[in-house]
Amino acid sequence: MPPAPRQPEDHRDRPALLEARGLALSRNDEPIFGPLDFALHPGEVVLVEGDNGAGKTTLLRVLSGLLAPTSGEIRLAGEPLTLARLSPQVALLSHANGLKPELTAIENLRFAAGLLGLRSGLSPTTALAGVGLAGYDDVPTRTLSAGQKKRVALARVLLAPVGLWLLDEPYANLDRDGIQLVNRLLENHANRGGAALITSHGAYAYTSGTPRRIALRGGNPGGGGPAGGSGFSRDAAVPEIRDGFAAEAAPADRSNSGGEA
Amino acid sequence: MKPGSTLAACAALVRRDLTLVWRRRGDAANPILFALIVVALFPLALGPEPEQLRRIAAGVVFVAILLAGLLALDTLFRSDYEDGSLEQLVLSPHPLSLLLACKIAVHWLTTALPLIVVSPLLGELLHLAAPLRGLLPLALLLATPLLSLLGAVCVALTVGMHRSGMLLALLVLPLYVPVLIFGAGACNAAQAGLPFAAPLLWLGAALVLVLVLAPLACAAALRISLS
C-alpha cells in the first residue's frame, strides 16, 4: 500500500468521497494511465492535467464506472465501485454534452432531473438561471451556441443531487464569464461539502481555493522525473502528483487565456 | 411520483423518447414506406397473378415488416450514443435493464406498431386470403416485440461502430429465424387449413421469456460496448 494521502487538516475527519488505489488502465496492453493513487475529500477540487491523449477522459470514464480499470480499485465514500452497481453519487460531464438537440433546454434538464433526481432547493428553471441562461427555457438546444450548450450541461450537473462531480474539460468552449461561472460553481460545490475532479489540457483556469493537481503523462513512463515530496504516487515516474498550494496556484490572469478548446 | 425514484426515471425516459419521436415525426413514416415498397416489388418480380401472390402473401408481408424493423433498429441507440445521453442512462442509479426496456417499448410503439396497423393494407396488395386478415396482424403483434427485443440486444453489441448496418443484419437474422418461422408458419398453416394455435402459443411463450431476459442481456451488452 502507498502511504496515506497527505490532506489539509479540515478534511481528515471525513471519509474520502473518492479513493483510487493502484488504478491503471491499458488498451491492447498499451498503458493509458496509471497506476494512480489518490483520494478526493469533501470540499476538494482536483485538477487533472495532461496533454492530448494522456488519458484524462479515460480516467474520468473509469472513475465514473463506465469503464473497468485494468488493475486497482475505486472506492466511492468507502464503498467499492463495481460495474454491476454504479454509484448514484456521481455526476459526469463528458465531451458529448448528453443533451438532445431537438429538446428545449428545460426539457433536457427535466429529463436529467427525472433520471437522477433534484438537488434540494433547485429546479430546472433555477438551475438554468444559475448558469446564466435565464429566459432560455424554451429555446431548442440545437439553436444554442457551443458555449451555451456547455452551460446547459453544467446546469444538469448542478441539478443532480450528488456529492462528486467529474467534469471533463469544463472550460472548453466557454468565454471569460463562462470560466468564472465554472469556478464559482465549483467553489460553491466545494463549500457545500462536495468534491470535483476536473480535467484540463494544460490551460487551466481554476483560480480560487487550493486546487490540487494530478498530472497525467499517459502510458509513456519515459518522461518526467520523480516528483519531490509527492505522497500520492506509487510509481515515482508515473504519474507526477503535486499539491497545488500557494506556489502552484494559477495566476489570476491566466484565466483569460484559459478554456480554449 | 418522487423525483429520483425509478418510476420517475422510467416516466421521464418514456416522455422524452416520445417527444423526440414527435419532433422527428417526418422520419416516423419511413419504415412504413419501406415495407410498402418491398411488398410492391414482389408483384413486379413475380407477375400479377392473384393466385400466386395469395400463396406467398403472408410470408412476404412478414419478411417486409421484419426488414423494415431491422432498418429501424439502428435508430434505437444511435443518437443517444452520439450525443452522450446513453452514458447518462448507464450512469443513472436505476436498473439499466428497466430503463432499456422502456426505450425498447417506445421504439416498438413508434416503429413496429404502425407497421402492424398497415399490415392489412400490405396484405391486400398481395390478395391475402380472407381467413388470414385477422390472423396476420395477431401473429405480427406477437412477433414484432420479439424482433424488437432480440434486435435491441444486437444493437447494443454494435453501438458505437461507424458502419454497423451489415454486421447488425448478420448478428440479428439468425436470431430472427425462429420468430419468422413460427409467425409466418402460423399464417401458412391457417391458409392450408391446418391448426395454427400451437405456433402462436410458442411465440407468446417466447415473448414472455424474452421480455424478461432481453433487457438484462441488452444492459450487459451495452456495458460491454461502452467500455
Next chain:
Amino acid sequence: MNDFLAMGGYGAYVWGSYAVFFVVLAIEALAPRATRRRVLTELRGRLRRREQRNEPSA
C-alpha cells in the same frame, strides 16, 4: 485403380467433397501462419515506436 477413382459413377461428388475438405482445412491451417507473421511485424513496429519515444527523454 480406375474403378476406385470412378467411385461407381459418383467420382466427381466423392472426390469433390474430399477436395473441399482438404482445401478448406489446408487454408484453415495456413491462415494462422500469415496472421502470426502480420501480428509480429506489427509488434515490432510498436516496439520500435516506443523506443523512439523513449530515447529523447532518456
Next chain:
Amino acid sequence: MNALTLWFHKTGSPPTAYRLAGRIMPWCYGLGLVLGLVALYGGLVLAPRDYQQGDAYRIIFIHVPCAWMGLFAYFFMAANAFIALVWRIKLSEVLAMAAAPVGAAFTFITLVTGSLWGKPMWGTWWTWDARLTSELVLLFLYLGVIGLHAAIEDRRQAARAAGFLALIGVVNIPIVHFSVNWWNTLHQGSTVRLMGPSKIDGSMIWPLLLMALATHVWFFGSVLARTRIGLLELDGGKDWVRAIALGETEARA
C-alpha cells in the same frame, strides 16, 4: 490457494499458455493428420459399397465428422466465452475467439459436402431440409461472432462482445433446430432423409469414428495455433512477447 487453482493460474498465465500451446500444437496437427489418413483409407478403400447409395455414401466419412465438429466447436466457444465473461480469464477469451474460425470452417465443409452428397442422392444441390437449414444458420452465427470480433478495436472488448454473442447463439441453436423441424413438417414435400434407419456396418462405423477423433485433435491443434497469436496480440506490451517478436527477427536475419 489450493494446488488446483494454483495450477490454473500458472497455466492460464499468457506466457505459460503460449509455451504450452506451442508444445502441444504440432502433436495435435500430426496426430490429426495420421488418424485422418488411416480413417480415409478405411472409409475409401476398406469399407464396402453401400447397397442403396453406392459409393456416394463415402462422403459420410467427412460430412458427419465435420457436422459434429461444427457443433462441438460452437459449444467449446460458448463454454469458454462463459468462463471469460464470468471470471474474466484472458486465456478463455482467446480460446473462445480462436475456436470461431475453425468451427466456421468445419461448418462450411459440412454444407458443401452435404450439397455434393445431395446432388446425386436427391437430384438437387440444395434442399430446405431441416438439417441443412439449421447448419446454414449455424454458419451465420459463426460469421456474426467473427465479424463482431473483427469490428471492435480493443481486443479484450472485442472478445467480450463476441463472446456474449456466442452465448446468445448457444441458446438460439436448439430453438432454431426445433423451429426448423416444425417448419419442415409443415412443408413435408421437400423433405428427404439423408440418413435413413439403415443399419451401418461395423466396417463403415470405425472409419467414421476415427475421422471424428481426427477432426477433434486437428481442431485443438488449430485452436492452439490461433490462441498463440491471440495471446501475442493481447499481451503486446509485455516482455515475453517482446522477446518473441525480437527473437524472430534475429532468426530471420
